[in-house]
Amino acid sequence: MLSRYDHDLRVEIGFCTETGRRRDNQDYVAACSGPLGPGSLHGLVAAVADGVGGHKGGREAAETAVRGFIEAYFASPETIGVARAAARALESINGWIAAQARVDQKLAGMATTFSALIFSRRSAYLAHVGDSRAYRLRGEDFEQLTNDHVLGRGESAHALIRAVGFEDVLRVDHASHALCLHDRFLLCSDGVHAFLRREAIRKLLAERVSPQEAAERLVAAALAAGSDDNATALVADVVDLPPADQGALSQLAAGLRIGEPPAPGEVVDDYRLERIISQGRNSRLLLATDLRNGRPLVVKFPLARVADDASRRRAFVNEAWVAGRIRSPYVGEIVEPEEGRRTQLYSVMPFYEGETLEARLARAPKIELEEGLSIATRLARAVAAHRAGVVHRDIKADNVILLKDGSLRLVDLGVCRVPRLEDFCPEDIPGTPSYMAPELFLGASGDEASDLFALGVTLYRAFARDYPYGEIEPFSTPRFGRPRPLIVKRPDLPAWINAAILRAVAADPRDRFGDVVEFAFELENGALRNIAPPATKKPLYERNPLVFWKSLSLILAFLLFLALIPRAWR
Known part of the structure; x- marks a missing residue:
């Protein structure tokens, strides 16, 4: 399934769900794209729900939660924003499921876990409750984006403490994650993650087969590992991103303070600054470690007293704007921090392991034709x-x-x-x-x-x-x-x-x-091409050796004559 919206944002999704050893499948999974067109903010919704086992209406709760959430979310006005629209939609679905559980004995105790990702513009918004999970694979970094809402101790360690339908007031985990090209996301029920080790999940996602094949492999691996529960997996790949919006970038830059560039050893917005890579007339580059995932990065801070604040903010906007529009393996990228993380003006880039061309010129050997x-x-x-x-x-x-x-x-x-x-x-x-x-x-x-x-x-x-x-x-x-x-x-x-x-x-x-x-x-x-070398005048020795030697002999004889003159006057 290939979904596209906002012109350049493309997310490819595949999912698989299997009943496994259970009598019926109480999981529900779906993905749906919103209206196409420039400026559309609704984006695309992907969701997984797992009906609470041992209760009536588990399947009904899971399907109602996913389908109802998608319908309510896309019915919301875009003006309220993605996060608020998602929260409203989930609150309304929770209220309806909780009410049905009270008034209909056939559905008594109906409840479900719920995990959804909303891809909009350059961000993924996460809404989560229960013990289904969301993961993200970014390059070599593999991160679990959700926490399980379970007791976590004793014989009832896996007992849910939060789920859609449990209470009239739903406590939901919300988060926003900046998207990067080639991010791979996974939503899965506990029938998958409870029976596969974290490293096994990472390896299966890192194989980079199509999202559909990846989802099918995850479910098959969980069942082969002995899963006795329904198994559901949804894999989403970020294939392309829309360019950064000038207005949004300018607004972001205007709201960030400009301070003195920090020194190695300091921590800024969970980036631990390790050492200075370079410092030019306009900026200081420091190697940093992202304390949230351990990834090495480069953080660039503008230098004070070089240009006015407006120029430094404009440079920030330029770099982010270009990074969203130039897709080249030969041009440096920009890493966009999570929404709300950045508290001052700086840019974040991948750490490219190597050396500058200037540093290469400072060492032997010289650059030969092939390398050059x-x-x-x-x-x-x-x-x-x-x-x-x-x-x-x-x-x-x-x-x-x-x-x-x-x-x-x-x-x-x-x-x-x-x-x-x-x-x-x-x-x-x-x-x-x-x-x-x-x-x-x-x-x-x-x-x-x-x-x-x-x-x-x-x-x-x-x-x-x-x-x-x-x-x-x-x-x-x-x-x-x-x-x-x-x-x-x-x-x-x-x-x-x-x-x-x-x-x-x-x-x-x-x-x-x-x-x-x-x-x-x-x-x-x-x-x-056979380009002749530029014409250069040959020396006299090559043009006419006889004239060269005659001239040299004449000069030497003249010098000898000058040397003998003083003796003749004695």
């Missing part, structure tokens, strides 16, 4: 974010991470120029002078041509450990003549690499490639 071409083609694909209207404006070796697995990530998109978003004030637009195109020194705000120039300088530096126009000091006004040929620094490289990179760093934008894609094509196919 691999970096060049991947980096060109990363910069091709121009197709989404994004201009990076700070491409440099320090912002390129070379991962241990051989891949690459272009990071630090906080100062990028994006469509339909307000740009920075000219004085707040950063740039590293040695990577800046000539037009930027004249007041241009940056475009695809200037990004192409910075990409060319980065690749020139990767091979030569130098800059094509020399290192440019901050606050200087450089003059751009002819760039120094790359093969002067690296005569072992082929001429076509020299030609391609020198064209990318041409002082006049009109002399550069038409776009980054054309440059990438040249890098990938340049070896097929």
